[in-house]
Amino acid sequence: MSTEFLSGNEAVAYAAYRAGCRVAAAYPGTPSTEILETVARFKDAIDCEWAVNEKVAMEVVIGASIAGVRALTAMKHVGLNVAMDPLMTYTWIGAHGGLVVVSADDPGMHSSQNEQDNRNLARFARMALFEPADSQEAYDMTVAAFELSERSQAPVMVRLTTRTSHSAGLVDLGDDFRPLAVAPKPYRKDIRRNIPVPAFGRPMRQRVEERTAALRAEADASPLNRIEDGDRRLGIVTSGVAYTYVKEVFPDVSILKLGFTNPLPTALLRRFAGSVDRLVVVEELDPFLEEQIRAMGLAVVDVQTPLRLFELNPMRLLALRRELLGDVAAPAITPAPAGLPTRPPVLCAGCSHRGAFYVLHKLKATVTGDIGCYTLGAFAPLDAMDTTVCMGASIGNAFGMEKAGLGGRIAAVIGDSTFFHSGLTGLLDVVYNRGRITVVVLDNRITAMTGHQGNPGSGVTLMGESSEATDIATLARTLGVRRVCTVGAYDLAELERVLATELDAPEPSVVVVRGPCVIAERRRDVVPYAVDVATCVGCGACRKLGCPAIVRGDPVGADGRRFASVIDPELCSGCDLCRQVCRFNAIAKRS
C-alpha cells in the first residue's frame, strides 16, 4: 500500500493520473492552480497545458472527450463563469471520454473577488456533483468521477474549496499506483450526437432529463453518501469539508454525510429524515442542499446561528451546538491585543508595475483596473485605480465610461496574462466602435499573482517546451490600433511623456509597459540603493512610490513633521525609481 501526504489539489492530480486521464487544460486561479502544476509531474502520461483562459481550457478538454479520451479541467470558482458557455451545451451533448471539471470555490474570499457557490452551476448544468471533505476523498472521488462520467455521459464536477484544496492529509493510493487500463473510446463522426442544431438538440434535452433521473437513483445507492448512526434525537445532513467540522463538534449525533450531491439522493434523505427527531443541514455558503430538502417537504430546523456567509470552522459549529443542544460552554479564549498594525499585501520592492501607476496618479487619469498583482495599484500611496470587476473588464469598462461622457483622461490598465485571457476582444470592440481610450498593458511576461505561471507571452509551455512568445504590441496593431508604443517600466520621464500624449490622443491607443516580474526573475546581481542622510531633506517624495524597501526614518529639521527615508538593502531590488523621483539627488546606488 502506498501512502502519500498530499494537498487536496495534489490528490486530484494523482487521481487524474490513476484514472487514465489523457488531456488536462486549465487557466491558473487561486485556490485551484496547484492541480495542473501537479498534473505536469505526470506529463509523460497526461498532455497538459495552461490555456489562455477557462473557456478555451473547457473547449480543449471537451474536444478530447469527444475524441474518446478522459480529460480534466480545473479552475477557480469565477473561472467557471468564463467557461460556462461550452459546458452548458456539452452537458447536453454528453461526454464520450469521461470529463471531470474541478471547481475550486473560495468561501471566506481568501483570494477572490466574490464568494459564489458553484454547486448551483453544477445543478444548473445538470452535471453530477461530488464534494470531497479531505485529500483522501479528493483522490477517491476524482477517480470515481471519471468512471461515472464515462458511464453516464454526464460531465462530473468535483467541487473543492480553499480549505480542501490547500489542506493536506494522508492519502492511500492503493497497492498499485499506476494508470488504470482505460482504452480510449473509438471516435466516430456522428452529427446527431455532436451537433446540437435544434432538431438534434431537442432529443438531447430529453435524454438529459432521463440521465438526471438515473443519476439520482445512483446517488441514492452511492457509497459516497452514507449514514453514520448516532444519537437520533438530532440528525445532521452535511457535505464537503463541513463534514469534518461536524465530526469534531457533533461526534455523538446521527449524520448523513453526502459526497454525491447532485442530483440529490432524495430517497436516502427521506429515509434519514424519518429516522431522526430533528433535521439540521450544515453546508458551506448557499443553502444548496437545504432548499432542495425543504422543497421535498421535509422539516428542517430553522437555525439561528449564522452559517451562510464566509468559511465555516469548528468555532461556528460550536456556536450551533450551543444553540441546538446547549451542552457545551463557550471556550475560554484570550483575545489578541487590539490595534496591532496589519500586514496588507503591497507591490514588491522593484515591481515593474509601480512606475505606471505612479505616473497615472500624477496625470490624474480615471483608471479602470483589472485583476492581478497590479490591482494593488489601487491603494495608497499609489492610489491609481477607480474600478475592478472581473478579468478583462478594464477595457470595456473604460470604453463605457467614455461613452457615458465622463470626459478627461481615461485609461484601462491590464496585465499581460489578463490581456490574453479576455482583453483582446474588448480592445477590438474599442477599435471597431471608434473609441479613444488608452489601454496600458503591464507586460511582465508572466502570470504573477497566482504564483508565476507561463502565458502566451512567456515562450514556454506547461509541458516544458519552448513556444512562440506572442508580442502584445504587434497584436494590438493587427487588431487595428494605430497608436501603439512600448515603454520600459523603469523610465518615469518616458512613461509620463508617452502616457500624457496617448491619453490626450483623439483615437484609441495601446501602451505596453515592459519589465519582468522581479520575484520570478530572481536576479542575483542586484546593487541596492541608499539614501544619503546628509542630503535627504525629508520631503517624503520617494515614499509616494509605496516601495516596501523605503522606510520612514528619523525626523529631519526642527518642526518634527518631516522624516528622512532609509532603504532596506535586503529588500531593495535596485529598480532606480526612487532615485528618479528625488529632486535633491539624495538617492544613489550603494557604493
Added chain:
Amino acid sequence: MERVLNVSLVGVGGQGILLISDVLAQAAARAGHDVKKSEIHGMAQRGGSVISQVRFGPRVFSPIIADGTTDVLVAFDRLEALRWRHLMAPGGQALINRHDVIPVSVTSGQQAAVEDLDGLVARFYPEAIMVPATELAQGLGQVRATNMVMAGALSHWTPFPPAVWLDALRARLPAKLVALNERAFAAGREAAAALGVRRATA
C-alpha cells in the same frame, strides 16, 4: 497518544513556515499518527501574515484548529504571536522566535508601531519560551534556516524522537540543503534544552 494535538505556526511570508509545517506533518505521519495540515496561501507578493496549522493523533477530522485549543504555538515573529493569541489553549505553550519583522504599514508611516512590544509579549505570554532562532541561524550563516532552529526547539515537545524529525527533514529537502538544516535543527534543540519546553501530554 489518546487525543489529537494541535500546533499553530505563525509568522511572515518568506520565513519558511510552510516548510517547517510540512516537515512536522511528515514526521508525525512517520511516527504513526493520522495528520492534517492546513494553510492559507497568500498572493505572490512578499510580506503578509502567514499561518499554518498541523493536527495529529489517532484520527483527525477538521484541518482547522478551533480558537482556544492550540497546544503549541510556534511564532516566528513577536507581533504575529500577539496577533494569534486567541488560538492558544489555556495552559498551552508558546515558542516565540525573539525577532521582529516590522510591517510595511508601520515603516511607511501609515500605521502606528506597537508602543511597548516587550511589555505586551510579557503580558499576553507570561510563560512563553523565547528562542533566539533568527540569531542562531545567522550564526550558522543562513537566516533562512531559522525555521529548522525552531523545529529543533519544538522537537522537545513532540511525542516522537528527534530522529523521526530528521528522517522527515531529509526526505523533504533537496540533498544540498540537508547538512545546513540538520545543523540548524541541532542548534535549536540544544538552545531550547535549558528553556524548559514541556513534552506533549496525551
